[in-house]
Structures are given as C-alpha cells and as structure tokens.
Amino acid sequence: MLERLNKALELVEVRTTEPVDAAAMARVALTSEHHLRRMFAALAGMPLAEYVRRRRLTLAGSEVVGGSRTLLEIAVEHGYSSTEAFSRAFRAMHGISPGQARRTGAVLSFQPRMAFRLTVEGSETMQYRIVDKGDFRIVGPRARVPIVHLGRNTAMEDFVRGLDKQLRRRIAELSDQEPAGVLGVTMPLGPDREEGNEIDYYQGAATSAPGAQGMETLEVSAGTWVVFPTSGPVSEHPRSLQRLWADAYGQWFPANPAYRTVPGPELLKVEYSRDGTTAEAELWVPVEHT
Incomplete structure (x- = not known):
C-alpha cells in the first residue's frame, strides 16, 4: 500500500499546472479517493491538498529567487490563474510576496518531497476485529469542534464536561x-482533516431507538467496521487514544490492503476502571472489503 501511495505522490511533481486530481492519484494507488485522502492525512499530519499547495509553492519559490522568468509565467506553471492569486498563496506560505523575495533574497519556507516508508517500532502485537453491523443510529448531544491531531482538544473537553450526570445516564x-x-x-x-478544521462530535449511544428529546440523531447505514482495542493508564490520555488513529492508518491499513476506509462516523468507546487509574478503549472505523 505504501509503495502505491508513493507512486501516486509522483503525480504532484509532474502535474504542476493542473489542480490536484485526487481521483487520478487514487487510481494509481489502487484505492478509493476517500481512503487515499484519509491515509495521507493520518500519515503525513496534513491534508493532501495542503501538501500539494506547499510543494508547488516550494518549487515556485526557487524559480522566483532564480529570477529567469516573469512572476506570471511562474504562477501559470504552478496552477495559478493570476499573479494576484499566486501572490496571496505565496505570502501565506513564505511570509513575503514574490516580488519581495525576488528583490531581497529573503529566506523562504521549504516543503520537502514526501515518501512513506514502513518502519518497525517495537514488537507489540496490534489487535483488531472485523464486525458487520446493520443500520443503526447515534443519538446524543452534538457539538462542532476543531480537529486536534496531537494534544488536548479543549473545545471537545469543554463540551463533554458540560454534560451533566443525568444526561449521560439518559444517553x-x-x-x-x-x-x-x-x-x-x-x-x-x-474529505480533508486539516488541523483546525471542524468536525461534528457527538456524545451518544448506538441504538435502534428512534431518537430522544433534546438530542441529535445521526443515521448510520449497514456496513463493516474494523475495531481496534487498547488499554492503559489514564495518565497517558489523550495521547494513547490519538495513537489509536496513528497506528490504524500507519500500521494496520498498509499491512491489510484488502480493506479501505469509507465515509462515515468513527466511534470511540472508553471504559474506566473503578479506581479511575486505567481505561480500556475501542476505536471503530467504517471500512469496505476491496
């Protein structure tokens, strides 16, 4: 899987005048566009579109400093229809305009070309199970929160803390x-999961109930799920839970190309010990068998 992903990334380097064609890249990777975007974001820590933008502006930066072509020619070469659009994007990445970079020889940012390699880290066995489920619902309160790839998500924590015990019992x-x-x-x-982008986050129950007053309802179609269990001390949260996603996309999916992710909710179940020092968790990810 990683070898095919690397071949797909080569299109970023050779099709600089065209918008990123994630569908074409997915065909090279022999997977779906959704799975390609999800895999890339999990492995690279940034959305595919952001990587493409940064790579093109990196290449454009060297041409701007070289000074042999006009700014309009460089803009068109890297997929921008005008010098104004190119200048806005250039400034967002490099902190200065193309004209300033050409005149002053200022220091520019650089996005290295990415290539993924499978490395062995330790000898722990990763556990999983495959579950087929029929239609069901998620019923519970919902909030829109930002994505945080590493560290505490304070908006999510504030939302959860705001739910009283009675409401949690109802759920x-x-x-x-x-x-x-x-x-x-x-x-x-x-499709992209850039740091700071928003997601819908529920504290809810998987249920066949039609709904509940004062709560949101999310309909989930029948399908297949891969379930990743983990356990450990509560003191390691939230990093241990965030590692579930990293291990799933960085280890399990590359080693199991017969499965790929599909659009849908991801479910996280956490149960704490009586003394509150340890917890067991399960991450449920919707998949399909290719």
Whole structure:
C-alpha cells in the first residue's frame, strides 16, 4: 500500500499546472479517493491538498529567487490563474510576496518531497476485529469542534464536561448494541482533516431507538467496521487514544490492503476502571472489503 501511495505522490511533481486530481492519484494507488485522502492525512499530519499547495509553492519559490522568468509565467506553471492569486498563496506560505523575495533574497519556507516508508517500532502485537453491523443510529448531544491531531482538544473537553450526570445516564440507557455505552463519535464534514478544521462530535449511544428529546440523531447505514482495542493508564490520555488513529492508518491499513476506509462516523468507546487509574478503549472505523 505504501509503495502505491508513493507512486501516486509522483503525480504532484509532474502535474504542476493542473489542480490536484485526487481521483487520478487514487487510481494509481489502487484505492478509493476517500481512503487515499484519509491515509495521507493520518500519515503525513496534513491534508493532501495542503501538501500539494506547499510543494508547488516550494518549487515556485526557487524559480522566483532564480529570477529567469516573469512572476506570471511562474504562477501559470504552478496552477495559478493570476499573479494576484499566486501572490496571496505565496505570502501565506513564505511570509513575503514574490516580488519581495525576488528583490531581497529573503529566506523562504521549504516543503520537502514526501515518501512513506514502513518502519518497525517495537514488537507489540496490534489487535483488531472485523464486525458487520446493520443500520443503526447515534443519538446524543452534538457539538462542532476543531480537529486536534496531537494534544488536548479543549473545545471537545469543554463540551463533554458540560454534560451533566443525568444526561449521560439518559444517553447510556439508549444503548442497545455494540459498541455499548456512551460513545465519542467523530463525523468529518469533508474529505480533508486539516488541523483546525471542524468536525461534528457527538456524545451518544448506538441504538435502534428512534431518537430522544433534546438530542441529535445521526443515521448510520449497514456496513463493516474494523475495531481496534487498547488499554492503559489514564495518565497517558489523550495521547494513547490519538495513537489509536496513528497506528490504524500507519500500521494496520498498509499491512491489510484488502480493506479501505469509507465515509462515515468513527466511534470511540472508553471504559474506566473503578479506581479511575486505567481505561480500556475501542476505536471503530467504517471500512469496505476491496
């Protein structure tokens, strides 16, 4: 899988005058566009579109400093229809305009060309199971929060802390299937998951109930899920939970190309020990068998 992903990334280097064609890249990678975008974002820590933008502006920066072509020629070569659009993008990445870079020889930013390699880190076995589920609903309160790839998501934490015990009991009572209990449900609003972009986040239950007063309802179609369990001390949260996503996309999917992600909610179940020092968690990711 990683070898095919690297071949797909070569298109970024040779098609600089065209908008990023994620569908064409997905065909090279022999996967779906959704899975390509999700895999890239998880492995690279930035959305595919952001990487393409930064690579093109890196290449454009060297040409601007070289000074052998006009700014309009450089802009068109790297997919911009006008010098104004090119200048805005250039300034956003490099902190100065193309004209200033050409006149002063200022220091510019650089986005290296990415290539993914599979490395072995330790000898721990990664566990998973495949689950087929029929149609169900997520019922519970919802908030729109920013994406945080590493570290605390204070907006999400504030939302969860704002739910009183009575409301959490009502949510738990709605649960009538796996994964049981009160879940953290992440529903992306678009294909790219850039740091700071927003997602819909639910504290809800997987249920067959039609809904509940004062709560939101998210309909989930029948499908297949890969489930990743983990356990450990609470003191390691949230990094240990965030590593679930990193391990899933950095280890499991590359080693299991027969499965790929599909659009849908990702479910996180966390159960704490009685003394509150340890926790067991499960990450549910919607997939399809290729």
